[in-house]
Structures are given as structure tokens and as C-alpha cells.
Amino acid sequence: MNKPDSFIQQEYKYGFVTPMEVDTLPKGLSEDVIRLISQKKNEPSFMLEWRLKAYRHWLTMKEPSWSHVHYPKIDYQDIIYYSAPKKKPKLNSLEEVDKELLTTFEKLGIPLEEQKRLAGVAVDAVFDSVSVATTFKEQLSKAGVIFCSFSEAVQNHPDLIQKYLGSVVPYTDNFYAALNAAVFSDGSFCYIPKGVRCPMELSTYFRINAAETGQFERTLIVAEEGSYVSYLEGCSAPLRDTNQLHAAVVELVAQEKASIKYSTVQNWYSGDKEGKGGIYNFVTKRGKCVGRNSKITWTQVETGSAITWKYPSVILIGDDSVGEFYSVALCNNYQQADTGTKMIHVGKNTRSTIISKGISARHGNNTYRGLVKVLPKAQNARNYTQCDSLLLGSDCAANTFPYIEVQNNSSKVGHEASTSKISDEQLFYCKQRGISSENAVNMIVNGFCKEVFRNLPMEFAVEASKLLGVSLEGSVG
Amino acid sequence: MLEIKNLHVSIEGVQILKGISLKINKGEVHAVMGPNGSGKSTLAKVLAGDPAYTVTKGEVLFEGNNLLKMEPEMRAREGIFLAFQYPVEIPGVSNTYFLKAALNEVRVAKGLPELDAMEFLELFNKKLKQVEMDQTLAHRSVNESFSGGEKKRNEILQMTVLEPRLAILDETDSGLDIDALKIVAAGVNQLRSPDRSMMVVTHYQRLLNYIVPDFVHVLLEGRIVKSGSKDLALQLEREGYDGVKDSLASAKS
Numbered sequence: 094m095n096k097p098d099s100f101i102q103q104e105y106k107y108g109f110v111t112p113m114e115v116d117t118l119p120k121g122l123s124e125d126v127i128r129l130i131s132q133k134k135n136e137p138s139f140m141l142e143w144r145l146k147a148y149r150h151w152l153t154m155k156e157p158s159w160s161h162v163h164y165p166k167i168d169y170q171d172i173i174y175y176s177a178p179k180k181k182p183k184l185n186s187l188e189e190v191d192k193e194l195l196t197t198f199e200k201l202g203i204p205l206e207e208q209k210r211l212a213g214v215a216v217d218a219v220f221d222s223v224s225v226a227t228t229f230k231e232q233l234s235k236a237g238v239i240f241c242s243f244s245e246a247v248q249n250h251p252d253l254i255q256k257y258l259g260s261v262v263p264y265t266d267n268f269y270a271a272l273n274a275a276v277f278s279d280g281s282f283c284y285i286p287k288g289v290r291c292p293m294e295l296s297t298y299f300r301i302n303a304a305e306t307g308q309f310e311r312t313l314i315v316a317e318e319g320s321y322v323s324y325l326e327g328c329s330a331p332l333r334d335t336n337q338l339h340a341a342v343v344e345l346v347a348q349e350k351a352s353i354k355y356s357t358v359q360n361w362y363s364g365d366k367e368g369k370g371g372i373y374n375f376v377t378k379r380g381k382c383v384g385r386n387s388k389i390t391w392t393q394v395e396t397g398s399a400i401t402w403k404y405p406s407v408i409l410i411g412d413d414s415v416g417e418f419y420s421v422a423l424c425n426n427y428q429q430a431d432t433g434t435k436m437i438h439v440g441k442n443t444r445s446t447i448i449s450k451g452i453s454a455r456h457g458n459n460t461y462r463g464l465v466k467v468l469p470k471a472q473n474a475r476n477y478t479q480c481d482s483l484l485l486g487s488d489c490a491a492n493t494f495p496y497i498e499v500q501n502n503s504s505k506v507g508h509e510a511s512t513s514k515i516s517d518e519q520l521f522y523c524k525q526r527g528i529s530s531e532n533a534v535n536m537i538v539n540g541f542c543k544e545v546f547r548n549l550p551m552e553f554a555v556e557a558s559k560l561l562g563v564s565l566e567g568s569v570g
Numbered sequence: 571m572l573e574i575k576n577l578h579v580s581i582e583g584v585q586i587l588k589g590i591s592l593k594i595n596k597g598e599v600h601a602v603m604g605p606n607g608s609g610k611s612t613l614a615k616v617l618a619g620d621p622a623y624t625v626t627k628g629e630v631l632f633e634g635n636n637l638l639k640m641e642p643e644m645r646a647r648e649g650i651f652l653a654f655q656y657p658v659e660i661p662g663v664s665n666t667y668f669l670k671a672a673l674n675e676v677r678v679a680k681g682l683p684e685l686d687a688m689e690f691l692e693l694f695n696k697k698l699k700q701v702e703m704d705q706t707l708a709h710r711s712v713n714e715s716f717s718g719g720e721k722k723r724n725e726i727l728q729m730t731v732l733e734p735r736l737a738i739l740d741e742t743d744s745g746l747d748i749d750a751l752k753i754v755a756a757g758v759n760q761l762r763s764p765d766r767s768m769m770v771v772t773h774y775q776r777l778l779n780y781i782v783p784d785f786v787h788v789l790l791e792g793r794i795v796k797s798g799s800k801d802l803a804l805q806l807e808r809e810g811y812d813g814v815k816d817s818l819a820s821a822k823s
Contacts, residue, residue, distance in 0.1 A: 517621065522658045525618050526672035526728065527646035527679070536671065540662025540711065 118175040124148060127275055130175045134244055137251050147264035147274030154268045160431040161460040161492055162400045164373060167338055174276045174309075229293065236292050238322075239284040243311055246282035253284060257315055261344035261381045261408075269340040270377045273309045277342070280311035285320035285351070294550050295324045310341040316351035318384060323354040325550060339398075341376045349384025349411065354392070356549050357405075358557055360564075361397035363428050371399025371428070378405035379435075382414035382443075390417040391434065392548045394557045396564045399428060404462065406435035409443035409471070416445040419545040421557075423564055424457025424489070433463035433494075438471035438504070447478040450542050453489035454565060460492040465506055467499040474504040482512040483541050485534070485565070513541075535562040571596045571633060571767045572617075572736055578627035579609075579616050586612045588792035589628070594736070597764040601778055601803060602771045604789030605811040610771045611655055613789070614740040617769075618652035619645050632736070646672075647679035649735030653725040653742050660712040665724070666694055668712045669731055676732060697730045701757040718745040726757040737761065738769045743777035755780030775807040788814055 118126060127148050131141040156167070233240050239250060247254050264274035285291055316322055326343075339361070345353050355378075364371025374397075380389035391405035407416030418434035436445035451459035459482065467474045482491035493510050515537050523533035539546070539558050546554045572594040579587040586609045594600050604610045616623050617630065619642030630637040637645060660668065674684040685693065694708065703723055713721050722742055729737055739758065743751055758781050762768070770781055778786075778800065786802040787794045790811070795818055796802065806814065 516658070518658045519660060521618075521620055521622075521642060522654065522660070523668075523672075524642040525646050525652050525654075526668075526732070527643050527675040528672050529643055529675065532671060532675070536663050536668065537660060540660055543662035 118173060120173050121170045122148075122172070122174055122276065126174055130276060130278070133175065134247070136247055139251070139255055140247060143258065143264070144275050147271050148276075150265055151268065151271035151275055154271055156268050160402055161458070161462070161494075162402060162429040162431050164400055164429075167373075169272075172308075172338065175278060232292055236289050237286045238289060238291055239282065240295060241282055243277075243280040243282050243313070246313075250282070250284070253315065254282070254313070257313055257344070257346055259344075261346060261379050262342050262377050267377060269375045270342050273311060273340050273342045273377070277309040277311040280313075280341070282312075283314040283322065283324065285314075285316045285322045287317040288319045289317075290320065291322040295322065308339055310339075312341070312343040313346075314344070314353060314355070315346045316348060316353050316387075318348045319350045320348075321352045321354075323356070323550060325356045325358070325553060327358045327360070337371075338373045339375065341378075343376070343378040343405075345380030345389055347380065347382050347384065347387035347389050347414075350386045351384060352388040352390075353380065354390045355380070355405070356553065357391075357393040357395070358549075358553060358560065359393070359395045359397050359401070360560060362399075363397050364399040364426065366426050372397070373400045374398040374402065375400075376403040378403060380405075380407045380416070382407060382409045382411050382416060382440075384414070385411040385440075386413045387411050388415040388417075390419070390548065392419040392545065393421070393432075394542075394545070394549070394560070395420070395422040395430060395432065396560055398430075401428075401430040401432055404433050404435055404464075406437070407445065408437045408439065409445065409474075410439045411443075412440040413442045413444075414440055415443070417548075418445075418447045418449070418463075419548045420449045421452070421542045421545045421561070422450070422459055422461075423452045423454070423561060424459045425454045425564060427456050429458045429460075431460040431462055433461045435464040435466070436476060438465075438467040438474040438476070441470070441472045442474070443471055444475045445477075447476070447480075448544050449478075449480045450545055451480070451482045451491050452485070452538060452541070452561075452565075453482065453491050454485040455489060457489045458492075459490070460494065462494040462496075464496040465498070466496075467501060467504045467506065469500045472501060472503045474501075474506075476504075476506045478506075478508045480508075480510045481541065482510075483538065484512065484514045485538075534565060538562075538565060572637075572769075573631040574617075574628070575630070576628040577613075577616070577625065577630060579612055579623050579625050581612070581623050585626070586623075586792055587616070590789075590792075590794055592787065592794065594767045594769060596767060598785065599762065599768040599770060599781065599783045601781075601783035601786045601800075602769060602789055603773070603775075603786060603803065603806060606773070608789040609792045610773075610789045611740055614652060614655075614738045614769070614771050617645075617738055618642060618650060643675070646732075646734075647676050651729050651732055651734030651737045653722075653729055653737065653739045655740040655742075655744065657713045657716075657721045657725055659714045659716075661714050663712050664709055665712050666691065666708045669694065669728055672728070673731055694731065697727060700730055700760060701727045702753050703727055719747065719750040722746055722754055723750065723757070726754050730757060730761060733761075733766075735765065736767045736769070738771070740771045741773065742770075743772055743774065751777065752780060775803045778803045790815065790818075 118129060124145060127144050131144055262270050264271050314324060345355060347353050361372040361374060382389055389407045395401050405418060409416050416436050422430045422432050424430050433449060434447055447463055449461045451461055453459045461480045463478060465476045478495060480493050484491060491512055495508055497506055499506055515534060519537060520530060520533050538561055546557055549557055574590055574592040577587055577590040590613060602610050612623060625638055670690045677684055701723060713724060716724060742754060746754060770783060783800050786798055786800060788796040796814060
């Protein structure tokens with residue numbers, strides 16, 4: 094009979110190892126390096142000034158240490174802060190691709206042509222990704238949606254960038270946000286004009302148009318009055334990156350009656366079985382519900398990275414605005430996650446919902462940390478928080494740190510938490526019906542995450558559910 | 571079909587079964603009766619492969635194969651079904667999803683093609699009517715917030731869908747009112763066939779009015795002390811387990 098820990102092991106299926114190109118700055122950070130970055134990107138002067146201010150502020154800051162994660166000290170002078178866009182090695186057919194990687198794609202149900210793209214295979218004429226991407230781009234621009242790289246946006250829409258950059262996450266916000274502001278290389282910009290419902294899930298576009306993930310990425314999404322956008326970041330396909338530290342910043346702005354749905358599926362390299370290697374994912378994500386009746390929803394499925402440290406948050410300024418946070422975080426082997434959200438209620442009748450599902454296996458250490466803050470003027474604010482932890486095996490851990498600050502009498506804040514294990518009884522019950530241990534664990538874990546998955550865009554919910562299975566799967570028998 | 575030879579079983583060092591021998595042929599229905607703590611539920615769970623128990627001695631053959639060597643899921647795929655006394659809850663997993671996964675694993679093991687969602691639902695709805703269960707049950711999570719009676723009926727529903735060769739019912743009557751008992755028994759009786767054997771574990775004779783057994787065995791302190799026809803159940807009803815104990819004691823002295 095297999096106990097849960099005997100099949101929670103699944104080797105990381107290789108991502109992509111990309112050789113560095115020559116156009117790279119030497120290691121280390123200084124004002125000169127920042128000037129060079131800005132110059133190479135041909136940025137307007139306001140950008141350089143902003144970067145320099147961020148850098149000078151960063152110098153005065155200390156690396157935070159309050160999280161419930163442990164890692165060796167990072168040497169910030171040992172990092173290369175600029176390198177030209179990398180090229181993937183081109184292969185001629187899927188036969189040249191690593192077998193294990195293909196198996197993973199298969200399990201995740203990724204279509205054949207997309208497998209080729211992800212694995213860096215030259216794409217044949219039947220499936221021309223460039224033309225598909227162009228079609229999408231035309232559709233978007235017809236609707237008036239701006240969706241481009243951050244660099245392009247700086248060149249083509251400097252007024253919008255100047256107006257919104259740092260308006261949600263100022264460079265003074267925290268150590269990593271300051272560092273990101275000083276050196277960020279690229280990212281995405283998205284602008285939905287008044288009254289426009291973005292004609293497609295922006296995920297679709299992404300999945301065709303391979304967006305390289307940078308070490309210091311920056312995303313800015315602005316939804317004008319009455320607009321709607323659903324944006325998906327990441328991919329369930331495993332990604333390996335040579336950069337260990339990832340410090341991204343995401344800013345969302347929702348004006349009156351606008352709605353932004355931001356979904357993340359993160360499956361970066363998490364290190365080996367002994368906990369060596371893996372990505373440090375220290376991210377600042379925040380949305381601002383500026384206008385009345387606006388809404389921001391964060392949904393995240395975090396299965397990768399050695400350390401995940403992030404709190405996608407919403408500042409609810411507009412009256413009747415809504416913030417939602419749905420999260421699944423999986424920690425296997427020696428993975429650590431300190432994640433959660435902050436819901437800051439400023440306006441009247443603001444509402445927030447937090448559903449967090451943490452899964453720990455092997456030596457995984459999963460922490461939920463959340464703040465619900467209701468300011469004095471946020472009359473009749475409502476919050477509902479639910480934090481559930483599922484433990485597989487006996488060497489893993491789950492922690493919950495809910496912080497609640499309510500500064501008026503008319504608001505209601507509710508918190509529920511639970512910790513459970515996959516019981517031997519549950520496993521036996523499934524097996525007695527003919528279901529294998531592996532499928533049983535899968536089923537139970539997916540059932541546990543159901544409330545979160547149903548907030549993901551349809552096709553991604555299916556992938557996320559398979560991803561959990563692959564991440565937990567191992568040697569049964 | 572099933573042959574149990576001198577089976578000894580313990581849990582956490584405590585000996586529960588002390589040499590059970592029992593043969594169940596194809597198509598037969600055997601009732602195993604006994605007071606609380608006699609080991610009847612242990613017998614049911616050990617046959618299904620519950621890892622909490624340790625077999626210390628004896629053997630069990632199922633269709634001539636060594637059953638004790640098989641993992642629980644293999645036993646299930648070979649056609650052994652245990653209707654649990656306390657069915658567990660699996661939050662977030664819908665009843666249909668669970669049962670479809672189970673049925674397909676069993677079908678694959680038999681070399682049959684898997685059923686797709688539509689085919690399965692058709693079958694499921696048919697069986698649902700058979701056991702007189704509510705449609706809404708399909709969408710609810712497995713056993714979650716089910717009443718005691720619903721849980722038991724759900725076990726019978728699963729059994730009806732999986733069509734086992736050997737069905738073991740572990741105190742399926744406990745906690746049921748008379749109407750629910752009748753429905754459950756009707757479900758079980760529909761499954762009686764010359765190819766299917768059953769082992770009905772129960773404390774009370776009441777269930778056996780509806781599921782009439784071919785043989786009755788009385789379990790006391792880990793041993794089968796008496797076997798007989800269905801009349802033995804009626805005798806137990808009249809005299810109680812103490813009566814059997816007394817008659818055994820006087821026979822010994």
C-alpha cells in the first residue's frame with residue numbers, strides 16, 4: 094500500500110537552456126549601468142530619471158527578511174542586468190526534442206504545433222505563428238486595445254506610461270519593486286479604452302506569441318471606464334531560466350465599472366529533489382480599483398519556483414468596488430511559498446473575497462499571509478477569507494498568518510481556515526473502487542482546488558488541473 | 571469463487587480474527603452475523619485490502635488467485651466491491667466524476683473501451699433510477715453532506731454501476747429507516763445473479779428479511795462458531811448472541 098509521500102515525486106521536466114548572446118553588460122549595478130540600459134532601449138528622459146530615482150532609493154533600503162522562507166544571501170553585484178534578447182536553439186523536428194519534455198507536453202494536453210513552438214522547433218508553413226499573431230493584433234487594434242511590449246509602449250505611448258507607471262506600485266514600495274524599477278528590461282503593456290470589452294482572452298495571444306520572460310519584468314494594465322479584460326500570464330509548460338532571481342512588478346488600474354481578470358499559472362524550475370537550484374520568484378503585484386463599481390480578480394496557480402514570495406493585492410478606492418484573490422500554491426520537495434494577498438478597503442461598500450488553497454508535499458513549506466485592512470471611511474465594507482491547507486505526508490508544513498485591521502464599526506470581516514491531510518481512508522476508498530493511488534491523489538487534490546480552478550479561463554482550468562497532477566505524480570508501484 | 575482458509579488478522583498488535591475458514595461459491599449469498607467487536611467488519615475490510623490490518627496467518631483465494639497479494643485497486647478491478655460501513659467524503663470531487671473514473675479503470679482492466687462523458691451519464695441516469703436516488707446527487711461531491719441513508723444508497727449505486735463479481739456489504743443496514751432499508755435491499759436484490767456472489771455483514775436479522783441469504787455464519791470473538799441456513803438468523807433473532815454463546819458453552823462442558 095502506498096502512503097501519500099511515495100508518489101508525490103515528479104522530476105522536473107526540462108525547460109529550455111538558452112546560451113547567452115554577446116550583447117551583454119558586465120555584472121553588477123551602478124548608475125552607469127542604469128544609464129546604459131535606458132540608452133540601449135532609447136528611452137525618453139523621464140524614464141531614465143525615474144529609474145535613477147528608484148536606484149538611489151533602493152540603495153537606502155534593506156533586503157527584507159520577514160518572510161517565512163529561507164535562502165542564501167543574494168549578491169546583487171553578481172547579476173547581469175542587461176542582455177540582448179536571447180535566441181532559442183532551433184531544432185528541425187520534434188524528434189530532436191527531449192523525450193521527457195514531450196511526455197510532459199502530452200500529459201498537459203498541449204497541441205502539437207504549440208509543443209513545437211515551446212520546444213524551439215522551427216515551425217513549418219502550415220502553422221505560421223507570425224500571421225496568426227498579426228491577425229490577433231489587427232483584431233485588438235480594431236477594438237482600440239493597445240497590447241504591446243513595455244519597450245514599445247515607452248516609444249509609442251509615452252504619455253500613458255508617464256501617467257500610470259508607478260501609480261500603483263511606486264518605486265519606493267519595497268526593496269524588489271525599487272530594484273525592478275531601476276533595471277527592468279521589458280514586459281507588457283495593455284490599455285483598454287472606455288467601454289471596450291477586450292475581444293479575446295489575452296492569453297490566447299500570448300500562447301501563440303512566445304513572450305520571453307525577463308528577469309525583471311514589468312506589466313502595466315489600464316482598464317478605462319466600463320471596459321473589461323482577461324489577461325493570462327505564464328504557461329503550464331515547464332520553464333527553465335538561467336536567472337535565479339526573478340523580481341517582477343505588475344500594476345493594474347481599473348477605472349469606474351471596469352473589470353480586470355488577471356490569471357497566473359507559474360511553473361518555473363523549482364530545484365531538484367534535494368532543493369538545489371530553482372528560481373526565486375519575488376514579485377510585487379497590485380491592482381487599484383480607482384473607480385466606482387470597478388473589479389479586480391487575481392487568480393494564481395503556483396506550482397513552480399524554489400521560492401515564491403508574492404501577494405497580489407487590491408486597493409479598493411472606488412465605492413462599491415470589488416477585489417478577489419483565488420490562489421492555489423503547491424510546494425513539493427524543498428519548495429517554499431510565502432504568498433497571499435492584501436485587500437485594502439478605502440471606499441464605501443467595498444467587497445473582497447480571498448480563497449487560498451495551499452498544498453504541501455515532501456518537505457514543502459507553504460505559508461499564507463494576508464492582510465485585510467478596512468479604513469475608517471470604508472463604511473459597510475465586506476471581506477470573506479478562506480484559507481485551506483492540504484498536507485501530503487508528514488515532513489511538510491503549512492502556516493497561516495492572517496492580519497486583520499478594521500477601523501470602522503459597519504464593516505464585516507470573516508475568516509475561515511482549515512488544515513487537512515489526504516487520509517488513508519480516502520485513499521483506500523478510492524482504491525477499493527479500482528482507482529490507482531496516483532489518480533486518487535490527483536482527484537482529491539483537484540477537488541480541494543476546485544473553487545480556485547473555476548475562476549480560471551476555461552482552457553487553462555483544464556491545463557492547471559493536469560499540471561497539478563504532473564507536479565504531484567511520481568513512482569507508484 | 572472465494573475461499574478463506576484459517577485467516578488470522580490483527581490491527582496494531584491486537585488479534586481480531588483467529589482462524590476464519592469460509593467458502594463462497596458463485597451465485598451464493600452468505601450472511602455474516604455477530605455482536606459488536608466480533609470481527610465481522612474486519613473480515614469485510616481485509617478482503618477488500620484495507621492496509622490498516624495485518625494478515626498474520628492463513629490464505630484467501632479469489633477465483634483461484636492469491637487475493638492477499640493483490641493491491642486494493644487490483645482486487646476491485648478483479649470484481650471485489652466493498653460497500654463501506656462509513657463511506658468517506660471527498661470534497662470537491664463530484665459523484666459522477668468519481669464513479670466514471672472508477673468504472674473506466676475497471677473497464678480498462680477488463681480490456682473494455684472507456685466510456686466517454688455522454689455514455690457514462692446515460693448509464694448513470696439509468697442506474698440512478700434503479701436505486702431510486704435523486705438526480706441532484708450526480709453533481710454533489712462524493713458523500714459530502716450526505717445523510718446517513720444517502721451515503722448507504724450511494725454505495726449501492728456505485729455497486730450497481732460497477733457490477734462486481736463479489737459484493738461485500740458491511741453493515742449496509744445500520745442507520746437506515748425502514749423505507750431506506752427497503753430501497754437498499756431492492757437495489758441489492760436486483761444485482762443477485764448466478765454469476766455474482768455476496769457477503770452480507772450485519773448485526774441484525776432485519777436486513778435478512780429483505781436480502782434472503784443462502785447461508786448464515788455466526789462470528790464470535792474472531793471465529794465462526796456456527797453456520798447454517800437462513801433459519802439460523804431467525805434463531806439468533808429469538809435467542810440473541812448470548813443464546814448462541816450459552817449453547818456453545820454447554821456443548822463444550
